[in-house]
Amino acid sequence: MADARVYGILSAKGGVGKTTITANLGAILSKEFKKKVLAIDANIEVPNLHLYLDMLGLPSSLQNVIKDEVSIAHSTYTHKSGLAIVPGSFLEEGVDVTRLKNVVDLVKGLYDIILLDSHPNADKEARAVMEASDEIIIVTNPWIPIVTSCLLTIRLARDVGTPIKGVILNKVGRSDEEMSTREVEDSLGLPILAKIPVDINVYRGVEKRTPVVVEVPKSPASKEFRRLAKLFI
Numbered sequence: 001m002a003d004a005r006v007y008g009i010l011s012a013k014g015g016v017g018k019t020t021i022t023a024n025l026g027a028i029l030s031k032e033f034k035k036k037v038l039a040i041d042a043n044i045e046v047p048n049l050h051l052y053l054d055m056l057g058l059p060s061s062l063q064n065v066i067k068d069e070v071s072i073a074h075s076t077y078t079h080k081s082g083l084a085i086v087p088g089s090f091l092e093e094g095v096d097v098t099r100l101k102n103v104v105d106l107v108k109g110l111y112d113i114i115l116l117d118s119h120p121n122a123d124k125e126a127r128a129v130m131e132a133s134d135e136i137i138i139v140t141n142p143w144i145p146i147v148t149s150c151l152l153t154i155r156l157a158r159d160v161g162t163p164i165k166g167v168i169l170n171k172v173g174r175s176d177e178e179m180s181t182r183e184v185e186d187s188l189g190l191p192i193l194a195k196i197p198v199d200i201n202v203y204r205g206v207e208k209r210t211p212v213v214v215e216v217p218k219s220p221a222s223k224e225f226r227r228l229a230k231l232f233i
């Protein structure tokens with residue numbers, strides 16, 4: 001089996017939808033497209049991917065793996081969709097994020113696709129995620145301040161040297177005044193991979209700790225996640 005392609009899911013601002021996208025893209029690629037997918041919660045400071053997947057009380061985490069306390073195999077858990085995850089844990093001291101790449105490289109041979117969720121910044125944590133990734137996906141919403149903040153992520157990606165696959169425009173359709181796809185593309189100079197609508201089912205899915213693609217597979221957002229997933233196979 002060829003090595004997995006590793007995608008870092010990044011944004012400089014919080015709340016844009018990185019974890020939602022990691023959970024839904026991972027779940028749909030596993031469940032419907034039968035890919036072997038691993039999602040790693042590389043949001044070292046505020047990990048919550050496991051909460052979006054109703055996987056609480058897991059005994060070990062990425063932080064334990066980075067600190068060499070357990071193997072990554074012992075920190076990998078499978079969601080009912082078939083998606084494998086390495087969860088994060090809160091309030092861990094002394095985690096050297098620069099070791100993330102070593103950890104990811106250990107399991108590249110076992111999966112088709114690896115998704116790295118991340119902390120919202122353009123700092124050393126984002127750099128570690130970029131260094132561990134083959135390609136970067138930037139998540140944004142169609143509002144000027146958030147789109148502008150993507151320039152920080154783009155600058156860091158160029159500095160690290162990891163190519164950017166494109167931008168996922170999330171929470172689309174909230175206002176007539178929001179930026180158009182064309183405007184976002186022109187401001188960032190990057191292709192838009194998907195336009196995920198603002199969809200109450202996504203929000204409910206997070207509240208119910210089940211990805212919308214599993215809970216409501218025909219919702220507007222699920223349809224767009226399905227289209228997006230095809231770009232990864």
Ligand SMILES: Nc1ncnc2c1ncn2[C@@H]1O[C@H](COP(=O)(O)OP(=O)(O)OP(=O)(O)O)[C@@H](O)[C@H]1O
Nearest residue numbers: 014015016017018019020120197198199202203206
């Ligand atoms: N397409 C959507 N439609 C409706 N609600 C959405 C959509 N995408 C995300 N949300 C909601 O927005 C909130 C933030 O999403 P999420 O946690 O995925 O963002 P994030 O980028 O991972 O945040 P952080 O940077 O803090 O980790 C959640 O409550 C989620 O339900």
Ligand SMILES: [Mg+2]
Nearest residue numbers: 018019043118
């Ligand atoms: Mg998140």
